Amino acid sequence: MKTSTFITSNPDILMGKPTITGTRLAVDMILEKLASGQTEQQLLEDYPRLTHEAIQAVLLFAAETVREMKVYSIAS
Structure with missing residues (x-):
C-alpha cells in the first residue's frame, strides 16, 4: 500500500497537515x-x-514517520 494514495499534504488545507486525500480529515x-x-x-x-x-x-x-525519526542525546 502506498500511503501517498491516501494521504496528502497541501499548504492550503489545514495549514499543510497531512490529511486523508480529498477530505479535511487530519492524520x-x-x-x-x-x-x-x-x-x-x-x-x-x-x-x-x-x-x-x-x-x-x-x-x-x-509507523513510517516514527521509523524515520532521529534521536540525539544531549550531553549534560
Whole structure:
C-alpha cells in the first residue's frame, strides 16, 4: 500500500497537515481518535468519506514517520 494514495499534504488545507486525500480529515485526528478508544467501525460511521484502506494508510504513515525519526542525546 502506498500511503501517498491516501494521504496528502497541501499548504492550503489545514495549514499543510497531512490529511486523508480529498477530505479535511487530519492524520493526527484519526490517530488520536483510535488512541482514545474509538473503533475503526465508529470512525467509519462518524466520517462517511473515510475508508478502511485510508485508516490503514494512517497507521502505516505513523509507523513510517516514527521509523524515520532521529534521536540525539544531549550531553549534560
